[in-house]
Amino acid sequence: MEKLNNNRIGVDQGDSVLFSDFQHGGQMWTGDGHRERRQRVIFSERFNRRPVVHCSLSMWDVDNSANVRADVTADCIDDEGFDIVFRTWGDTRIARARVGWMAIGELRDPEDWDV
Template sequence: MWTGEGPRERRKTVIYREPFRRPPAVHVSISLWDMNTDAAIRAELVAEHVTEIGFDIVFRTWGDSRIARLRAAWLAIGELPFDDDWDDVD
């Protein structure tokens, strides 16, 4: 993302170590960024396509922003499936 202008996007699929019972709440944050400061810094980091088994981290920038690198952190909080769940009890 160092070269080019206009809308740019990168995606990374994350698969959880263990699946959740239902899609969890996912929080993503920037833990490192290396950006050129000659232009405005424009950035968006979101979680998309959240499911029981994973999600996509999506980073977007636009305009003349120049990104050398970025590291994202994430946290998923939700209900885990357990063998002793009571779903099959009448």
């Protein structure tokens, strides 16, 4: 459980298109085996400390001739941003993917002192 210490709670959110590989024959569409894409997201305002981040698929376009496999996570989270990580494996073919995200955490107070 994340416990927030003040009344300055911020919620930032967005949607990120991670790839559109079918247009140019990219690895997510033509490859097989373990594949991964990362995209750095910068928050609209810096948090006081590391926020809680949630990611979920908001759109994906997949080939129906193979099993559909995907793993979406937030990694390298700090007070300024995080990495969206999308992984697939086996013979899964993914044409494109978009991930929605939300970060919740304490905001800096203008009256806080940096010592």
